Amino acid sequence: MSVLRLGYVHARVTDMAEAKRHYGDTMGLYPMLEEQGRVYYKGWDEYDHHSLVLEEGGVGLVKLGYKVADPADIELYEKRAEQFGCLVERMSTGENREVGDGIRIVLPSDHVVELYHEMTLVGTEVGTHNPDVFPRHLVGVGAPRIDHALITAEDPGLADRFFREVLGFYATERVATSLDDDAQIIGSWLSTSNTPHDIAVIGGPNGKLHHFAFQLADWSDIKRAGGLFAMDDVPVDVGPTQHGITRGETIYYFDPSGNRNEVFSGGYLAFPDRPTVTWTVDELAKGIFYIGRELNDRFTSVLT
């Protein structure tokens, strides 16, 4: 029983034509379906039908979808979420295009998380028989996959508990007001796989998105993505640099609606028995941006 990974991010965009240029031409995601004002994308190394859904109208996050390993898991997560005090609702096959039935949970922080076990398997361009190591005609950044999302919550400690106690995630790193046992958690990075985080939560208003991230292979791909951002006039927030937290390499930038994106690579291999790293607030800037050790205003205040 487990949650496998972040399966999809469903976000709002103000202008679909511009969004398509960004996610299709600059990020190089594959457009999989366009229907009723929604566009569905996937990265080249993702087997399921989509990992990003864009919806025209507004900005910010609609919901996050996490894929579970076993269909029987869903009932258990449903029970646990209800016990935790969350609003839980069943969702049926087809409510989300190409996604099977599952549940929809409203977190204490007002974010919506969906759990599902099935999404149409479409495969990748390189296939599964003697595959080449990448598709020949990638476009732009050519992002292979979605990686994680960072959301904000008034009570990040409670969100940390939700992901651990209900969904079985483990905390790889936390930012706390002190090293004492009764310290308050003001940020938490949680994994359900072997990547350093599949979700992260920091203190802020409920229901908001800080960013969602695409995984790239390595540092030189991050630099190359930066070059494409310059060519396509994509506003960069911070980077390229390295995180202290997760040790990942990064650029933060904005999509044409002002939603923050990240390209992320590297980071350590994580396991559930890994002791949780704690960062104190006075070292937060180093935790987030290890090299520059400075948090700009924009990074902490811009949310959608």
Place this chain on the structure above:
Amino acid sequence: MPTVRVQPDVVVELRAEETVLEGLYRHGYAYRTGCRRGGCGVCKVDLVSGTVRYTRVISQAVLTDEERASGTCLTCRAVPLDDVTIALREEELSRNPLLAFLCGASPSTRPPSQRATGRPTPSIPELPRGDEQR
């Protein structure tokens, strides 16, 4: 072309279709901004006089109709229709000294970036030919 006055006395001239923020940036002025894409609301100022128009869709969650009506201006998206005066909110305009110096000298012109559009259609500029006879 319309001008933007930032209270009390900074005035810059805009180019056609330029937003308030782009115009001020181009002249070396800076203030607190966020996404620069109309999504976060960090770049809001008070529109004291003049009119602006929004050439792109703005989310109600970022700028409500009431805010528009009562003189809030989302500067990264607002294109002035005539001379406008704005007032920053609890903040002072800063100026990059190098740009300030250079702006006095000559306006920069940057060609619009060539955007990628889907799958590549390679076009390689013709190289000067060598002596064909060789």
